[in-house]
Amino acid sequence: xxxxxxxxxxxxxxxxxxxxxxxxxxxxxxxxxxxxxxxxxxxxxxxxxxxxxxxxxxxxxxxxxxxxxxxxxxxxxxxxxxxxxxxxxxxxxxxxxxxxxxxxxxxxxxxxxxxxxxxxxxxxxxxxxxxxxxxxxxxxxxxxxxxxxxxxxxxxxxxxxxxxxxxxxxxxxxxxxxxxxxxxxxxxxxxxxxxxxxxxxxxxxxxxxxxxxxxxxxxxxxxxxxxxxxxxxxxxxxxxxxxxxxxxxxxxxxxxxxxxxxxxxxxxxxxxxxxxxxxxxxxxxxxxxxxxxxxxxxxxxxxxxxxxxxxxxxxxxxxxxxxxxxxxxxxxxxxxxxxxxxxxxxxxxxxxxxxxxxxxxxxxxxxxxxxxxxxxxxxxxxxxxxxxxxxxxxxxxxxxxxxxxxxxxxxxxxxxxxxxxxxxxxxxxxxxxxxxxxxxxxxxxxxxxxxxxxxxxxxxxxxxxxxx
Amino acid sequence: xxxxxxxxxxxxxxxxxxxxxxxxxxxxxxxxxxxxxxxxxxxxxxxxxxxxxxxxxxxxxxxxxxxxxxxxxxxxxxxxxxxxxxxxxxxxxxxxxxxxxxxxxxxxxxxxxxxxxxxxxxxxxxxxxxxxxxxxxxxxxxxxxxxxxxxxxxxxxxxxxxxxxxxxxxxxxxxxxxxxxxxxxxxxxxxxxxxxxxxxxxxxxxxxxxxxxxxxxxxxxxxxxxxxxxxxxxxxxxxxxxxxxxxxxxxxxxxxxxxxxxxxxxxxxxxxxxxxxxxxxxxxxxxxxxxxxxxxxxxxxxxxxxxxxxxxxxxxxxxxxxxxxxxxxxxxxxxxxxxxxxxxxxxxxxxxxxxxxxxxxxxxxxxxxxxxxxx
Numbered sequence: 001x002x003x004x005x006x007x008x009x010x011x012x013x014x015x016x017x018x019x020x021x022x023x024x025x026x027x028x029x030x031x032x033x034x035x036x037x038x039x040x041x042x043x044x045x046x047x048x049x050x051x052x053x054x055x056x057x058x059x060x061x062x063x064x065x066x067x068x069x070x071x072x073x074x075x076x077x078x079x080x081x082x083x084x085x086x087x088x089x090x091x092x093x094x095x096x097x098x099x100x101x102x103x104x105x106x107x108x109x110x111x112x113x114x115x116x117x118x119x120x121x122x123x124x125x126x127x128x129x130x131x132x133x134x135x136x137x138x139x140x141x142x143x144x145x146x147x148x149x150x151x152x153x154x155x156x157x158x159x160x161x162x163x164x165x166x167x168x169x170x171x172x173x174x175x176x177x178x179x180x181x182x183x184x185x186x187x188x189x190x191x192x193x194x195x196x197x198x199x200x201x202x203x204x205x206x207x208x209x210x211x212x213x214x215x216x217x218x219x220x221x222x223x224x225x226x227x228x229x230x231x232x233x234x235x236x237x238x239x240x241x242x243x244x245x246x247x248x249x250x251x252x253x254x255x256x257x258x259x260x261x262x263x264x265x266x267x268x269x270x271x272x273x274x275x276x277x278x279x280x281x282x283x284x285x286x287x288x289x290x291x292x293x294x295x296x297x298x299x300x301x302x303x304x305x306x307x308x309x310x311x312x313x314x315x316x317x318x319x320x321x322x323x324x325x326x327x328x329x330x331x332x333x334x335x336x337x338x339x340x341x342x343x344x345x346x347x348x349x350x351x352x353x354x355x356x357x358x359x360x361x362x363x364x365x366x367x368x369x370x371x372x373x374x375x376x377x378x379x380x381x382x383x384x385x386x387x388x389x390x391x392x393x394x395x396x397x398x399x400x401x402x403x404x405x406x407x408x409x410x411x412x413x414x415x416x417x418x419x420x421x422x423x424x425x426x427x428x429x430x431x432x433x434x435x436x437x438x439x440x441x442x443x444x445x446x447x448x449x450x451x452x453x454x455x456x457x458x459x460x461x462x463x464x465x466x467x468x
Numbered sequence: 469x470x471x472x473x474x475x476x477x478x479x480x481x482x483x484x485x486x487x488x489x490x491x492x493x494x495x496x497x498x499x500x501x502x503x504x505x506x507x508x509x510x511x512x513x514x515x516x517x518x519x520x521x522x523x524x525x526x527x528x529x530x531x532x533x534x535x536x537x538x539x540x541x542x543x544x545x546x547x548x549x550x551x552x553x554x555x556x557x558x559x560x561x562x563x564x565x566x567x568x569x570x571x572x573x574x575x576x577x578x579x580x581x582x583x584x585x586x587x588x589x590x591x592x593x594x595x596x597x598x599x600x601x602x603x604x605x606x607x608x609x610x611x612x613x614x615x616x617x618x619x620x621x622x623x624x625x626x627x628x629x630x631x632x633x634x635x636x637x638x639x640x641x642x643x644x645x646x647x648x649x650x651x652x653x654x655x656x657x658x659x660x661x662x663x664x665x666x667x668x669x670x671x672x673x674x675x676x677x678x679x680x681x682x683x684x685x686x687x688x689x690x691x692x693x694x695x696x697x698x699x700x701x702x703x704x705x706x707x708x709x710x711x712x713x714x715x716x717x718x719x720x721x722x723x724x725x726x727x728x729x730x731x732x733x734x735x736x737x738x739x740x741x742x743x744x745x746x747x748x749x750x751x752x753x754x755x756x757x758x759x760x761x762x763x764x765x766x767x768x769x770x771x772x773x774x775x776x777x778x779x780x781x782x783x784x785x786x787x788x789x790x791x792x793x794x795x796x797x798x799x800x801x802x803x804x805x806x807x808x809x810x811x812x813x814x815x816x817x818x819x820x821x822x823x824x825x826x827x828x829x830x831x832x833x834x835x836x837x838x839x840x841x842x843x
Contacts, residue, residue, distance in 0.1 A: 130813060182644075386476075390476060393483070400487035404490060
């Protein structure tokens with residue numbers, strides 16, 4: 001028993017050191033990538049894209065299920081995106097609220113017998129609507145089939161060679177699409193996907209569908225998520241993108257070549273992590289066919305999204321995400337340390353499995369076994385205490401580095417905002433993170449209640465942000 | 469778990485405290501820098517506005533202004549906002565202050581890349597003909613962004629002599645750079661058409677032509693919309709390369725005259741569907757009633773895109789709706805599908821239904837309303 005406990009304690013120590021080293025390397029890589037991207041974004045004259053007749057056209061595909069609270073604001077912001085050629089295709093996924101009615105009335109939609117190429121099989125499409133207003137909007141009304149199914153229906157009705165898969169509760173920054181498509185235009189033959197920089201909308205100041213001032217939200221739950229997003233999108237993804245092994249283009253903003261999405265069979269219906277599944281399937285398909293391709297990340301393509309404002313909603317989201325990861329780990333087990341799948345197979349996916357999927361199990365076991373090891377005398381109380389303090393400090397170092405990198409975007413310069421950020425940096429490891437670990441454990445071993453999507457209970461972007 | 473934790477702990481604590489301090493300082497510096505640069509920019513904008521409104525060139529600018537990148541940015545922004553006499557005044561102000569040579573000096577290779585690109589961004593808008601040779605030399609720079617800026621500057625100065633070099637550059641460029649180059653050529657307008665035509669004609673004689681760049685140049689001719697380009701575009705449409713035919717058909721939509729119609733009608737029989745799809749759109753743009761019959765034949769094309777484009781083209785031709793109505797009532801379900809979609813999207817069915825309801829319908833409106841009700 002003592003040997004087992006000592007061994008486990010050593011394993012936790014090795015795991016901790018490996019994780020911190022990887023996070024540090026990712027942060028260094030991200031710093032270099034962000035510097036390079038900043039130069040390109042600033043001097044690459046992305047505004048040239050806005051007036052060019054040669055800009056690749058994009059279909060913005062938006063699944064909507066019971067999005068009545070925020071759909072209008074969101075579609076308005078999408079229709080104001082600065083890009084020469086785009087269309088918006090909203091798939092109303094059998095909403096039981098008045099999402100469709102609101103769209104029809106606000107945007108003067110009328111039914112059309114529009115022929116849809118069923119490139120990807122979906123649940124039955126009831127009707128296609130076009131708008132009489134001068135905005136390129138199409139609404140596909142369909143029988144409920146889940147987010148992935150709605151995305152597929154919207155892709156079927158889209159016309160352009162690139163799709164931007166996004167959510168009905170996001171606010172696109174004015175230049176987000178142009179910034180993402182700049183990366184496509186730079187290397188059109190190889191670029192099959194571009195991910196965007198997702199930021200929490202909660203607490204930000206909005207005017208006429210645009211975020212004009214970012215702010216740190218008031219509640220700790222929202223602030224914790226802000227920190228998570230900064231760590232993921234500023235201190236991690238740029239580095240993965242630089243070595244072409246992004247494991248996931250976020251569901252809130254993912255540009256893909258339409259042909260590639262159709263070739264891999266579209267989004268997987270019923271999947272809890274359909275964005276992760278799609279990214280990995282694109283990697284696998286293109287690696288298996290020996291294609292020369294790249295999936296990249298654009299830090300300048302900023303998208304604002306509603307993050308769960310309460311613990312209850314956050315719990316559902318995290319359980320759903322971890323179940324999605326669990327399914328993906330099973331589905332892509334062949335990619336694990338598979339040299340045929342390049343850097344994704346050898347680096348990104350193993351990291352995802354070891355440090356995302358298994359992390360809650362190791363940490364959860366540690367809660368019980370390390371105190372037990374202390375009680376049985378396998379490790380000294382001083383060492384355990386030192387390890388605990390070190391874990392707290394290491395967590396804060398990672399977050400502080402991420403916030404320093406985030407200075408590139410120039411947000412949160414008000415002293416009060418800075419103080420709020422510093423508070424969450426040091427407080428998150430004293431309870432909030434542990435709660436999320438417990439939720440992820442529930443996702444792995446939970447019963448039927450963890451296997452449904454549940455309602456997001458959106459407040460709507462207009463309510464979440466401070467509209468001026 | 470048996471390391472000596474004290475040193476590690478101390479290191480972590482120091483790192484954490486140090487990073488917190490660095491973050492606080494960075495936030496403070498950022499805030500101050502934004503404030504200072506904001507005040508300076510606002511001051512420049514106000515001063516330039518004052519000078520422009522009075523229309524009097526100052527004998528000399530306050531010390532340091534001419535070398536300040538923020539002043540250059542403000543001048544370049546002003547120039548983009550203004551037109552006519554006021555824009556010329558900004559050019560004169562920049563020249564009198566000696567700004568273009570300062571910008572040229574900052575584009576030299578010894579400067580950091582970001583400084584070079586920032587200076588070039590302003591030089592594009594503030595350059596005078598005296599800087600043409602410098603901009604031409606930058607076409608050979610190793611950095612694609614520098615080359616793109618140089619191309620934009622040359623286009624603004626209407627330097628048609630550099631067009632052959634630009635097109636040669638496009639043959640080696642990545643798509644992004646080639647597209648920006650094409651945009652710059654479009655900005656040159658009709659002045660650039662003879663040089664582009666000459667280059668395309670030389671490629672037509674070439675055994676191993678730059679196929680993609682020729683297609684791009686053909687698109688440029690279409691976007692400029694100069695009718696003198698028609699002969700060159702027709703030569704491309706009659707070539708044996710699909711990419712050239714597609715580009716030429718697209719461009720003839722904007723520039724084509726009577727002579728183009730016959731060539732485009734021939735292209736409707738091309739074996740490549742992309743050529744047929746583009747040719748039918750170009751013919752639709754000609755809006756000649758006699759084209760209704762040949763275009764309606766393409767409602768029965770095997771390609772979905774050709775059928776959609778044919779239906780859309782018929783909508784822009786006088787009498788085209790009759791062909792669409794005939795197709796809806798015809799035996800071919802694919803043609804009927806394309807025609808019905810077009811009649812709906814164009815609002816023809818909705819108008820007919822409204823007229824029937826209001827009692828002002830013609831016989832054709834009744835036929836269309838029947839179609840609407842049966843669909």
